[in-house]
Amino acid sequence: MFRRKKALKTEDTHIKQLADIVGPKEVLFHKEDLISYESDGFTIHSHMPKAVVFPKNTEEVAAVVKYCADHDLPFLARGAGTGLSGGAIPLNGEVIISLVKMKRLLHVDLENRQAVVEPGYVNLKLTHSISDKGYYYAPDPSSQYCCTIGGNVAENAGGAHCLKYGVTTNHILGLEVVTPAGDIIEIGREGIADVPGYDLLGLITGSEGTLGIVTKITVRILKNPEEKQTVLAYFDRVEDGSRAVSDIVSRGIVPAALEMMDKIAIEGVEAAAFPVGHPKDIEALLLIEVDGISAGIEEQIDDILDVCKKRNVRSVKVAQDEKERAKWWANRKTGFGAMGAISPDYLVQDGVIPRSTLPQVLQKINEVSQETGLRIANIFHAGDGNLHPLILFDARVPGETEKALEAGSKCLQACADAGGSITGEHGVGIEKREEMRFVFTDQEIQAQTDVREVFNPHYLLNAGKLFPSSGRCAEIKAEQKKAASE
């Protein structure tokens, strides 16, 4: 009763109206309640939302959106808030539509290999709920224990096992979407492939919540492979480790995952919650997983061991059981957070390069580290060339945050120069808007904003994300600096 009273105690008509739609308990608007919604996983930037609403179903989402559209209120959708590029930060004082209460698993159809979930459903829960029947959901971002599938769709999330199985977009079969005007549309009926028309499924996936709000998702589920084997290899030279990556792939092996960590990253993960006992003096480690038919695995493992030996591996071992395998993966998957054990702050970057340019780009990142005087750890999905330079800094030291941002940008420039991309799975958000210019011309950016205009003509949904805009960007950079120095 008390909360109810509190929720209604406002003079703001918009908030009253929104409370009418979702119920008074499902609206936050007091400053102290809004603080945790000021930013997401990209904590360098923050801004206060107008309110946060928690719809329980598609109709409520549509009604909220319609209300916002009719009253010119900016709005955006948010899942678990684990995004690393600031896509859910309410830059314009948005009404945040939190989808965490729409978290049901609606339907599982094993015969047709699909499941239907609400957007607030947590990624890992899906695998947990079908694993007893021998199935799983493939995309596995490191935050999968808490990130939502709705958020994964918005960001086109990847993960360690995307090398063989693809990223989120390769696993989305259908979407129910609330358009920025408040209409409910269904794309990809019943998860059926190639429905005639432009591929809106593919376009909306990865559009970072700027084209519509996803309210229902049909995903492809996969059968567990018969067998998995995981190899851990230690190298004295980064170069040998990177060459081994290319050699493995060149031998016609498609590993399920092929991960690399460098010395500073290893220092971090060993100091954090899930140490494995990696030697401190190695320069690089590879974590390689192959899966598939048991009869063929041994041969692939032999091939991988052979490659490692030819590339001067110091030592290499195969996980003896599931426990050991899980330990290695826990160590890797908590790698970003582990940097907290060796540095007060860190900035994660997310560049992609052609695999063959790995040694040169790592060298370049090393130079950026020397130029800026900031340590940079590297954890990456080496198999698909997706680098995560982790720039270690101390925000309490004046100027260091700016320096870290600059170092991050330089790392991305190095990736772009090598023929790569500025983001492989974290998204552009607000973090990399300017860096979009490293890979696209103005005309190419315009081609994309043209598409946005079709969906989001009044630009009330998640404005100011993804693209640099000439007038605005300078302003935001200044804002970013200001926020960073506060």
Add this chain to the structure above:
Amino acid sequence: MGTSDVLQQVSSLVKDSAVEENTSLDYWYGNDGKMKVFPRSEDDIRALLQRANDNRHTVAIAGNGSKRGFGGKEAAADILLSLSSYKGIIEHTVGDMTIIVKAGTLLRELQDYLREYRQQIPLDPAHPESATIGGVIAANDSGPKRLGYGSARDHVIGLKVAYANGDLIRTGGKVVKNVAGYDMNKLFVGSMGTLGVITEAALKLRPLPKYESVLFVPFEEANQHAIREFAVEILDSMVEPVSLELFNPRLSEKLLGHRRYTLAIALEDVETSVHYQEEKIGEMAERVSSLTVFSEDDAKQFWKRFYSAFPNSGAVPKEHATDAVVKVGVKNLDVLSVLNECAMLEDAHNVSICAHGGLGHGLCQIHVAGAQEDVLAAISSIRKTAVHLQGYAVVKHLPLALRQMIDIWGEKPSYFFLLEGIKKKMDPFSTLNPKRFIGGL
């Protein structure tokens, strides 16, 4: 302005292109042009489109012309832009397992080139010897091995596209993982050339399998239940088939010489793994049927025959018979119902139907042959069945005169306004492939 004026204009505009007046329009399949341009340079493509767009001339886009029977209601646009001379490999970095190619390159040529490196483009649409990579992407064509490898939308990592106004736009990039900006690649895959002219494509490659075989499990005609049970058992087991494609009896007879429903199960992996899976499938098959195995070259030869089993617009049509190819999309296991329905249609409409469908991906390809009105009636029945199963039916090959009589694409989706909005933004004057796609896009 007469055709010869346009011809003169275009000829003076382009530098490296062959330009010719079309004196014998293809009224049989349509999608032709009153004049034909075969550009060899990007500049020419750009200049040509810019001029055509400014002058409101329509442009039909073709690769090698193998899909002229797919969509479109006109015999000819003002200009046919054929990319068949715009071919070749731009960049292939072996260790990165990516390739950038010009759109007019034939799929077969690409695969032959890549074989030297033990790599492949993991797409297996029909007629690779006459289909260009650009056409395969624009039509989002795929084959039975889609189950194991996915389709064009899964392998295209970047495109270069000439917009209707001549602007050259790059989408995606050349790395295998990329979320910078919107995934614009997806808009062009399957867009039937109505949004832009794909001039270059960057694709992800896969290693060639070290060993392959294809297993055939035949079933008695009326026993849908047994096929379903068997397919589900395979899907639920540890085996990882690259295809789980069901052939109807007439197609089986054509390809394998026996008139039975036949499951074609492709296995691709290291040799020990393939044999191990053959054994497991053999055990499962023992209870319901028999099993034939084609390995390595025999398997390759079989697939080669399979990919040319259906007609396309590259071939001269037979007299007195009308050929149609229909693509049906349904839920995976509903493929059984679609193929079952085909058997009934043969009798009901006096047509002959060869059909196959993937029990792991839900797409069927159905070749209907017979007299005109019978073929049209059969198409209509196939669509009814598909729609009843919540799916769709698209006619991907049919002579022009018949295309003008029926709806090729089926009903528009509820979100058609968005598709229309995209088209208007990107090609406001409907210069490119006018009315070739769903709802007259």
